[in-house]
Amino acid sequence: MDSIETAWRKYQKSRHKRLRDRLILEYMPLVKYVAGRLAVGLPPSVQIEDLIGSGTLGLMTAVERYDPSRDNKFSTFAISRIRGAMLDELRAMDWVPRSVRRKARQLEEANSRIEGTNGRAARDDEIADAMQIDLREYHQLLEDVRGATLLSLNEHSASGDEDSPNKIYDTIQDTTLVDPVAMLEVKKMRNILDESLDHIPERERLVLILYYYEEMTLKEIGAILGVSESRVSQIHTKAITRLRARLRSDSQILASACAEHRALSEVGNGREEAKREYARAALGIG
Numbered sequence: 001m002d003s004i005e006t007a008w009r010k011y012q013k014s015r016h017k018r019l020r021d022r023l024i025l026e027y028m029p030l031v032k033y034v035a036g037r038l039a040v041g042l043p044p045s046v047q048i049e050d051l052i053g054s055g056t057l058g059l060m061t062a063v064e065r066y067d068p069s070r071d072n073k074f075s076t077f078a079i080s081r082i083r084g085a086m087l088d089e090l091r092a093m094d095w096v097p098r099s100v101r102r103k104a105r106q107l108e109e110a111n112s113r114i115e116g117t118n119g120r121a122a123r124d125d126e127i128a129d130a131m132q133i134d135l136r137e138y139h140q141l142l143e144d145v146r147g148a149t150l151l152s153l154n155e156h157s158a159s160g161d162e163d164s165p166n167k168i169y170d171t172i173q174d175t176t177l178v179d180p181v182a183m184l185e186v187k188k189m190r191n192i193l194d195e196s197l198d199h200i201p202e203r204e205r206l207v208l209i210l211y212y213y214e215e216m217t218l219k220e221i222g223a224i225l226g227v228s229e230s231r232v233s234q235i236h237t238k239a240i241t242r243l244r245a246r247l248r249s250d251s252q253i254l255a256s257a258c259a260e261h262r263a264l265s266e267v268g269n270g271r272e273e274a275k276r277e278y279a280r281a282a283l284g285i286g
Contacts, residue, residue, distance in 0.1 A: 058085025204239035
């Protein structure tokens with residue numbers, strides 16, 4: 001069989017498909033190498049097979065465009081194109097722009113940093129100052145990151161552990177009896193959420209209670225509070241961001257408990273009526 005150098009020379013002259021396929025097979029380990037390196041920093045929902053598939057297309061392009069006369073190694077030339085093809089595929093898979101993901105992380109970090117320093121809920125102006133933006137930009141930022149808190153159903157259900165046998169979509173419907181351990185996890189989760197809810201500003205707490213416990217729409221809540229629907233949406237996003245920052249240390253418990261959907265429906269919340277009474281009293285409707 002021809003050496004790889006001979007195969008390159010023949011391919012440059014004939015551009016024959018058989019020779020191209022041989023070169024692609026010869027350099028497939030490059031695709032697997034790049035996919036392995038890139039997969040380290042990605043969530044479990046991204047399959048390495050998808051990276052290899054898109055990387056193979058990048059390798060094909062590299063083989064077709066490589067010019068041996070320029071005296072540069074093919075591996076160096078190909079790796080950047082393989083990686084670029086994989087990154088393009090990842091961007092196409094993610095419906096949330098990278099800039100929004102970055103802003104959401106910055107918002108959470110600023111919120112957590114201020115609360116850790118001051119020992120209380122961070123105010124809007126403090127978060128805006130920490131991020132070096134004005135309040136108008138801060139409110140726009142809340143709008144931008146509102147949709148970035150959704151989870152993929154392909155995520156593993158237990159704190160992102162890819163060794164976990166279940167993904168979130170596996171736990172949507174459970175026809176078996178509730179595991180007593182799962183019920184304890186749910187009770188623990190609700191206690192954590194209740195305690196955290198007590199430590200956020202009253203206006204944000206009221207919006208969460210009206211939205212999640214009274215099942216009101218944002219428009220209805222806005223009419224009650226005398227503000228626009230978009231303003232209620234901003235308050236809701238602030239409250240969720242604040243809760244996420246406070247609950248970061250308990251994320252494993254929350255993720256585990258949230259996966260137990262049947263337990264969620266069967267384990268009562270002892271403070272639910274107290275929250276409803278709080279909402280009614282705040283609205284003056286008794």
